[in-house]
Amino acid sequence: MNRPAFRNWQTVQEEVLRRIHAREWKPGDLIPNEADLAEEFGCARATVNRALRTVAESGLLDRRRKAGTRVALQPVAKATIDISLIRQEIEARGQKYGYQLISRSLQEPPAQVSGALQVPMTTRMLHLSALHLANDAPYAVEDRWINTATVPTAVNEGFETISGNEWLLANAPYTHGEIAFSAAAATKEEARLLGCPLQAAVFVIDRLTWDHAASVTKVRLIFAPGHQLRTAL
Amino acid sequence: MNRPAFRNWQTVQEEVLRRIHAREWKPGDLIPNEADLAEEFGCARATVNRALRTVAESGLLDRRRKAGTRVALQPVAKATIDISLIRQEIEARGQKYGYQLISRSLQEPPAQVSGALQVPMTTRMLHLSALHLANDAPYAVEDRWINTATVPTAVNEGFETISGNEWLLANAPYTHGEIAFSAAAATKEEARLLGCPLQAAVFVIDRLTWDHAASVTKVRLIFAPGHQLRTAL
DNA sequence: AATGATTTTATGTATGTACATAATAACCCT
DNA sequence: AGGGTTATTATGTACATACATAAAATCATT
Numbered sequence: 001m002n003r004p005a006f007r008n009w010q011t012v013q014e015e016v017l018r019r020i021h022a023r024e025w026k027p028g029d030l031i032p033n034e035a036d037l038a039e040e041f042g043c044a045r046a047t048v049n050r051a052l053r054t055v056a057e058s059g060l061l062d063r064r065r066k067a068g069t070r071v072a073l074q075p076v077a078k079a080t081i082d083i084s085l086i087r088q089e090i091e092a093r094g095q096k097y098g099y100q101l102i103s104r105s106l107q108e109p110p111a112q113v114s115g116a117l118q119v120p121m122t123t124r125m126l127h128l129s130a131l132h133l134a135n136d137a138p139y140a141v142e143d144r145w146i147n148t149a150t151v152p153t154a155v156n157e158g159f160e161t162i163s164g165n166e167w168l169l170a171n172a173p174y175t176h177g178e179i180a181f182s183a184a185a186a187t188k189e190e191a192r193l194l195g196c197p198l199q200a201a202v203f204v205i206d207r208l209t210w211d212h213a214a215s216v217t218k219v220r221l222i223f224a225p226g227h228q229l230r231t232a233l
Numbered sequence: 234m235n236r237p238a239f240r241n242w243q244t245v246q247e248e249v250l251r252r253i254h255a256r257e258w259k260p261g262d263l264i265p266n267e268a269d270l271a272e273e274f275g276c277a278r279a280t281v282n283r284a285l286r287t288v289a290e291s292g293l294l295d296r297r298r299k300a301g302t303r304v305a306l307q308p309v310a311k312a313t314i315d316i317s318l319i320r321q322e323i324e325a326r327g328q329k330y331g332y333q334l335i336s337r338s339l340q341e342p343p344a345q346v347s348g349a350l351q352v353p354m355t356t357r358m359l360h361l362s363a364l365h366l367a368n369d370a371p372y373a374v375e376d377r378w379i380n381t382a383t384v385p386t387a388v389n390e391g392f393e394t395i396s397g398n399e400w401l402l403a404n405a406p407y408t409h410g411e412i413a414f415s416a417a418a419a420t421k422e423e424a425r426l427l428g429c430p431l432q433a434a435v436f437v438i439d440r441l442t443w444d445h446a447a448s449v450t451k452v453r454l455i456f457a458p459g460h461q462l463r464t465a466l
Numbered sequence: 467a468a469t470g471a472t473t474t475t476a477t478g479t480a481t482g483t484a485c486a487t488a489a490t491a492a493c494c495c496t
Numbered sequence: 497a498g499g500g501t502t503a504t505t506a507t508g509t510a511c512a513t514a515c516a517t518a519a520a521a522t523c524a525t526t
Binding site: 204 | 250253254256260292307308309310311312313314315316317318321402403406408409410411412413414415416417418432433434435436437440442444445456458459460461462463464465466
């Protein structure tokens with residue numbers, strides 16, 4: 001009986017994953033080197049490399065030059081979360097999206113905000129408060145500060161019909177940022193907008209984006225009670 | 234003046250990102266094909282391919298055969314969250330990790346659990362309740378159900394000194410799973426264990442893992458108030 | 467035994483060529 | 497003009513080869 005042909009990197013990857021899951025290669029084990037595997041699988045080393053590299057990216061293998069490739073002892077699960085526009089998120093579920101601007105003003109931000117955006121405390125910034133609705137029900141409150149020094153054109157936009165999220169995506173590029181997930185008790189204002197009890201447990205996403213060294217925006221999304229963020233593992 | 238040399242895929246990637254951020258290639262734009270870019274950059278097409286593929290994986294480019302590569306109109310930010318062991322999470326912050334088993338019993342799970350794990354309602358499962366501590370302060374409550382049909386050896390483990398998380402990682406492989414983040418109000422028991430007020434807003438992670446078609450475990454992690462899950466964007 | 471230089475080795479990547487594949491564009495026939 | 501077939505094209509990937517690089521292992525020197 002001839003050995004089966006593992007001629008493309010996906011097939012090789014599947015076989016590697018099978019061996020790991022079947023514990024033929026146990027956690028901590030050093031697996032054969034690429035050249036040997038290539039010979040065994042009847043393919044080029046580049047193909048094995050692509051497969052192993054992909055598996056390593058998922059956290060199941062640890063690779064080091066000269067030391068070789070070993071099965072991760074404590075595979076760190078990597079959950080990738082797609083952060084799309086709230087509008088898309090709602091429409092993807094077949095619901096009707098609604099947007100409502102609550103307030104828009106140029107004002108001095110609280111110290112916490114000016115600090116996070118690394119902007120002088122006396123600099124006025126654009127502050128937006130808005131409500132996102134799904135099938136006419138409150139879905140999330142958006143509380144946003146925009147650095148008008150970085151995005152001066154923002155002051156010319158009313159944000160009555162387009163959310164800060166959407167406008168910025170189209171008009172203000174960013175190079176990097178950070179995002180934080182947490183739980184909080186709904187404030188009076190949040191409870192009023194979301195139509196939920198005061199102090200209700202709400203899911204919160206805080207995001208801060210930068211264009212190189214210049215801060216762009218800081219946004220806090222407060223979701224109606226019961227909201228879940230889910231993803232495959 | 235000679236053109237600068239973009240001789241490796243990382244450099245090519247940086248240049249591609251630069252052009253996107255500088256809006257030389259605007260959202261929606263079709264960018265030159267790989268062969269042309271390879272010529273421009275003075276490298277092989279495979280190098281350009283690797284660079285573009287990597288950028289596309291981050292969501293900034295959309296690639297389609299024959300249609301070509303274009304800058305994503307609405308770049309979906311992809312946040313990758315590393316889900317490591319709670320012990321590692323705490324130790325990585327230089328804090329002392331503590332673990333305390335609250336209860337361990339074989340019992341019939343509530344319908345919600347047996348349903349999620351796709352196990353008959355009358356099947357008894359291993360139920361664990363435990364507390365994770367950071368510097369002796371409550372950090373998170375772990376509420377776990379283990380499918381003993383899939384992981385029979387779990388009934389021989391006392392879990393007095395090792396958390397379900399850690400034991401399963403070493404003893405029960407999984408092929409896939411799902412994870413959900415949400416906010417909840419602390420129950421009486423959770424509030425007692427975490428030392429927080431009843432109904433306090435707590436951050437919750439629910440995880441469900443499978444080994445092929447067989448469910449392995451369902452775990453709910455309830456974090457002490459104030460907990461944040463943060464990652465780069 | 468400790469230190470430093472050197473060799474070895476497994477992964478990492480660049481290249482040119484070849485072919486596969488998907489999706490669009492062009493064409494042809496009625 | 498419509499509908500179906502064929503050609504074209506950009507990405508996707510396999511392969512053999514070559515060299516780069518990091519890190520472990522070995523050897524040489526003190």
